[in-house]
Amino acid sequence: xxxxxxxxxxxxxxxxxxxxxxxxxxxxxxxxxxxxxxxxxxxxxxxxxxxxxxxxxxxxxxxxxxxxxxxxxxxxxxxxxxxxxxxxxxxxxxxxxxxxxxxxxxxxxxxxxxxxxxxxxxxxxxxxxxxxxxxxxxxxxxxxxxxxxxxxxxxxxxxxxxxxxxxxxxxxxxxxxxxxxxxxxxxxxxxxxxxxxxxxxxxxxxxxxxxxxxxxxxxxxxxxxxxxxxxxxxxxxxxxxxxxxxxxxxxxxxxxxxxxxxxxxxxxxxxxxxxxxxxxxxxxxxxxxxxxxxxxxxxxxxxxxxxxxxxxxxxxxxxxxxxxxxxxxxxxxx
Amino acid sequence: xxxxxxxxxxxxxxxxxxxxxxxxxxxxxxxxxxxxxxxxxxxxxxxxxxxxxxxxxxxxxxxxxxxxxxxxxxxxxxxxxxxxxxxxxxxxxxxxxxxxxxxxxxxxxxxxxxxxxxxxxxxxxxxxxxxxxxxxxxxxxxxxxxxxxxxxxxxxxxxxxxxxxxxxxxxxxxxxxxxxxxxxxxxxxxxxxxxxxxxxxxxxxxxxxxxxxxxxxxxxxxxxxxxxxxxxxxxxxxxxxxxxxxxxxxxxxxxxxxxxxxxxxxxxxxxxxxxxxxxxxxxxxxxxxxxxxxxxxxxxxxxxxxxxxxxxxxxxxxxxxxxxxxxxxxxxxxxxxxxxxxxxxxxxxxxxxxxxxxxxxxxxxxxxxxxxxxxxxxxxxxxxxxxxxxxxxxxxxxxxxxxxxxxxxxxxxxxxxxxxxxxxxxxxxxxxxxxxxxxxxxxxxxxxxxxxxxxxxxxxxxxxxxxxxxxxxxxxxxxxxxxxxxxxxxxxxxxxxxxxxxxxxxxxxxxxxxxxxxxxxxxxxxxxxxxxxxxxxxxxxxxxxxxxxxxxx
Numbered sequence: 001x002x003x004x005x006x007x008x009x010x011x012x013x014x015x016x017x018x019x020x021x022x023x024x025x026x027x028x029x030x031x032x033x034x035x036x037x038x039x040x041x042x043x044x045x046x047x048x049x050x051x052x053x054x055x056x057x058x059x060x061x062x063x064x065x066x067x068x069x070x071x072x073x074x075x076x077x078x079x080x081x082x083x084x085x086x087x088x089x090x091x092x093x094x095x096x097x098x099x100x101x102x103x104x105x106x107x108x109x110x111x112x113x114x115x116x117x118x119x120x121x122x123x124x125x126x127x128x129x130x131x132x133x134x135x136x137x138x139x140x141x142x143x144x145x146x147x148x149x150x151x152x153x154x155x156x157x158x159x160x161x162x163x164x165x166x167x168x169x170x171x172x173x174x175x176x177x178x179x180x181x182x183x184x185x186x187x188x189x190x191x192x193x194x195x196x197x198x199x200x201x202x203x204x205x206x207x208x209x210x211x212x213x214x215x216x217x218x219x220x221x222x223x224x225x226x227x228x229x230x231x232x233x234x235x236x237x238x239x240x241x242x243x244x245x246x247x248x249x250x251x252x253x254x255x256x257x258x259x260x261x262x263x264x265x266x267x268x269x270x271x272x273x274x275x276x277x278x279x280x281x282x283x284x285x286x287x288x289x290x291x292x293x294x295x296x297x298x299x300x301x302x303x304x305x306x307x308x309x310x311x312x313x314x315x316x317x318x319x320x321x322x323x324x325x326x327x328x329x330x331x332x333x334x
Numbered sequence: 335x336x337x338x339x340x341x342x343x344x345x346x347x348x349x350x351x352x353x354x355x356x357x358x359x360x361x362x363x364x365x366x367x368x369x370x371x372x373x374x375x376x377x378x379x380x381x382x383x384x385x386x387x388x389x390x391x392x393x394x395x396x397x398x399x400x401x402x403x404x405x406x407x408x409x410x411x412x413x414x415x416x417x418x419x420x421x422x423x424x425x426x427x428x429x430x431x432x433x434x435x436x437x438x439x440x441x442x443x444x445x446x447x448x449x450x451x452x453x454x455x456x457x458x459x460x461x462x463x464x465x466x467x468x469x470x471x472x473x474x475x476x477x478x479x480x481x482x483x484x485x486x487x488x489x490x491x492x493x494x495x496x497x498x499x500x501x502x503x504x505x506x507x508x509x510x511x512x513x514x515x516x517x518x519x520x521x522x523x524x525x526x527x528x529x530x531x532x533x534x535x536x537x538x539x540x541x542x543x544x545x546x547x548x549x550x551x552x553x554x555x556x557x558x559x560x561x562x563x564x565x566x567x568x569x570x571x572x573x574x575x576x577x578x579x580x581x582x583x584x585x586x587x588x589x590x591x592x593x594x595x596x597x598x599x600x601x602x603x604x605x606x607x608x609x610x611x612x613x614x615x616x617x618x619x620x621x622x623x624x625x626x627x628x629x630x631x632x633x634x635x636x637x638x639x640x641x642x643x644x645x646x647x648x649x650x651x652x653x654x655x656x657x658x659x660x661x662x663x664x665x666x667x668x669x670x671x672x673x674x675x676x677x678x679x680x681x682x683x684x685x686x687x688x689x690x691x692x693x694x695x696x697x698x699x700x701x702x703x704x705x706x707x708x709x710x711x712x713x714x715x716x717x718x719x720x721x722x723x724x725x726x727x728x729x730x731x732x733x734x735x736x737x738x739x740x741x742x743x744x745x746x747x748x749x750x751x752x753x754x755x756x757x758x759x760x761x762x763x764x765x766x767x768x769x770x771x772x773x774x775x776x777x778x779x780x781x782x783x784x785x786x787x788x789x790x791x792x793x794x795x796x797x798x799x800x801x802x803x804x805x806x807x808x809x810x811x812x813x814x815x816x817x818x819x820x821x822x823x824x825x826x827x828x829x830x831x832x833x834x835x836x837x838x839x840x841x842x843x844x845x846x847x848x849x850x851x852x853x854x855x856x857x858x859x860x861x862x863x864x865x866x867x868x869x870x871x872x873x874x875x876x877x878x879x880x881x882x883x884x885x886x887x
Binding site for chain 1: 438509510527670
């Protein structure tokens with residue numbers, strides 16, 4: 001695999017970039033869904049994300065990237081218990097991946113050669129404390145979707161098969177991308193994503209030309225390009241790290257909590273998930289911008305991505321849910 | 335209008351470039367039926383190390399995995415290498431049968447930019463039989479030459495001194511030009527200009543030049559853009575407007591006028607020059623039905639085949655009876671823990687020791703998806719009174735279908751014909767679009783409508799879907815099957831079609847939309863063994879309530 005295209009070199013697509021950065025500031029936001037036309041840079045952005053994320057400290061040989069030796073699962077036979085710094089995992093979940101590959105299964109090699117019953121961790125284990133990326137998420141087979149829903153909910157992967165009884169932590173940020181023309185996403189899965197953004201091709205010629213120019217420079221003048229934007233990426237990474245520290249100290253005025261509730265009631269979004277995501281994301285945004293107090297401006301900026309996919313689908317509404325959210329946000333927040 | 339010979343000429347250039355720089359360009363769709371002509375067209379690629387991919391190819395073959403034969407022989411795990419481990423040129427045969435899932439996997443391989451090349455041999459006939467859009471999007475060429483191959487068809491010769499395409503110099507103006515032309519032809523994907531750029535570079539290198547010139551741009555544009563175009567610059571035609579693929583989330587203020595908002599520099603000389611040099615069939619290609627551009631655009635959202643193998647269940651122990659499929663990996667897993675013990679019992683035996691009790695069989699839970707075929711009467715009489723109500727009802731039902739993950743299809747009949755407005759899909763976006771633009775007027779060819787719906791039902795059943803036909807009509811059938819306005823014959827024909835539907839066993843629901851319930855419709859529902867629902871003064875809401883109740887029953 002060649003070096004991925006740098007995140008900071010992606011032209012425009014600010015909503016998408018912002019959403020991804022915010023999940024890096026607070027992984028608890030719960031993932032991003034990127035829906036839109038082909039050739040708009042969806043997968044480029046996700047693949048670029050890996051370079052942007054701050055490295056994590058994990059036990060060297062731990063299959064689930066545990067932060068401390070004491071937290072490593074029992075079944076993992078650890079070689080070295082040394083703590084090492086490694087890149088935040090961004091794991092690709094390919095379409096058509098078998099259940100075995102996703103959740104893990106009996107290690108067939110060891111079973112065949114040594115007659116031992118050992119667990120071979122799957123993609124969910126590798127994604128722990130990191131990101132799980134599903135391209136064309138709306139084409140994912142239902143039984144895999146069900147698995148993901150269950151694990152994403154509990155943060156734990158439980159495997160009971162072939163005489164194995166294994167559990168391990170599986171907390172990850174789910175990133176999905178897809179094209180709505182291929183079909184819709186099941187509401188349950190839709191709801192599981194914290195944020196959702198729509199991407200479109202830039203509609204300014206200057207921007208389009210800039211996209212092509214940067215891509216071309218990336219291919220033909222690779223080193224210089226990477227030096228330039230690598231530095232930009234490093235800057236974003238630094239801001240993410242400092243935002244993480246500030247996150248806990250963000251002051252949330254009572255009035256803002258009230259605004260969140262009013263917004264969600266006005267939009268009729270189901271459950272409390274919308275409110276919580278709204279609040280968490282707004283805080284992450286404030287931290288990322290270096291603000292100390294949560295304001296309506298933060299809410300306004302993230303409301304469409306935090307709420308638009310939580311509305312009941314109304315096929316008669318041609319305007320699309322993003323517009324609906326904006327309209328209500330304007331009414332409520334003024 | 336371009337001549338057939340010109341289209342063959344362009345095909346020759348594309349093939350020559352593919353042979354010259356397969357990994358750099360990434361591949362092509364070749365949309366032709368299998369024939370000696372196609373073999374001849376493909377002949378230039380013979381020198382490349384071609385791997386054949388079949389639409390049902392297993393992931394292990396593509397990306398590597400457990401090599402079972404070797405594993406069993408040496409009794410430790412042997413991994414096989416996949417086709418895509420190293421740069422390769424793959425020949426995807428019967429690409430129109432390839433599911434969007436495989437399409438996505440192959441597309442991902444191309445995205446890795448490892449020097450893979452995929453030649454998709456597409457034998458599709460209709461617009462909805464096409465190479466998956468995700469894959470087609472990443473392949474620069476779409477080769478579908480018209481007419482007979484001219485005698486003496488041959489590839490252009492390469493110049494001996496070969497440049498590496500990646501090092502060919504391209505000016506900033508060239509980049510701008512390609513982007514602008516793409517934008518003018520309504521090509522939204524940013525991949526198109528990038529692919530065109532690669533083609534231009536490859537062409538320059540092929541001709542022994544280290545810098546892109548105007549001719550290279552011209553070739554690149556003519557090879558990459560025509561089948562992707564969604565509009566003709568500055569000459570909006572009604573037909574072209576219709577063909578524009580719907581944007582993903584139609585927003586009233588945005589839909590349709592994305593192009594207008596492009597701040598195209600007026601009178602840009604370079605753009606004009608390129609436009610003048612574009613082959614004339616660029617425009618013709620836009621409206622030509624059937625072939626090229628549909629495969630990239632309109633076919634996108636349609637579920638082409640029901641590769642519903644059902645939900646895999648855990649395999650279970652069983653005997654090999656020649657019918658069930660053995661789950662080899664599960665069998666191995668079952669046998670594995672016993673190997674040391676069995677080895678002690680049979681020290682002389684070779685390889686793995688597998689007992690009948692280890693055999694595991696694959697099981698799938700067949701769960702056929704439901705397809706709701708809405709057959710909407712859009713005739714004059716219906717249009718006068720109830721067409722909008724019917725549309726509203728169908729839209730509400732769609733929302734339910736969406737929640738239940740049903741597939742929907744839309745058939746309308748009016749005048750003398752019926753038309754499949756939307757082949758089975760799960761995409762709300764597409765359905766909404768088609769429904770909104772459904773016009774009304776003309777006679778009521780109920781028989782033709784039923785026939786079309788029945789045909790669609792039969793087709794979808796063969797693809798593993800379970801069809802239900804929902805007919806919305808006011809019942810005054812007045813056009814017979816052969817298109818003649820004869821009320822009596824029309825009624826008989828409709829009755830006959832209803833019996834045909836019954837013989838197929840498709841579930842049917844006849845919704846009477848007329849102001850006063852029609853006895854003839856109740857009889858018709860009886861003929862197709864379906865349910866009848868009279869909704870003399872229905873609002874959309876009561877209608878959906880009634881329909882979903884009827885469907886659940």
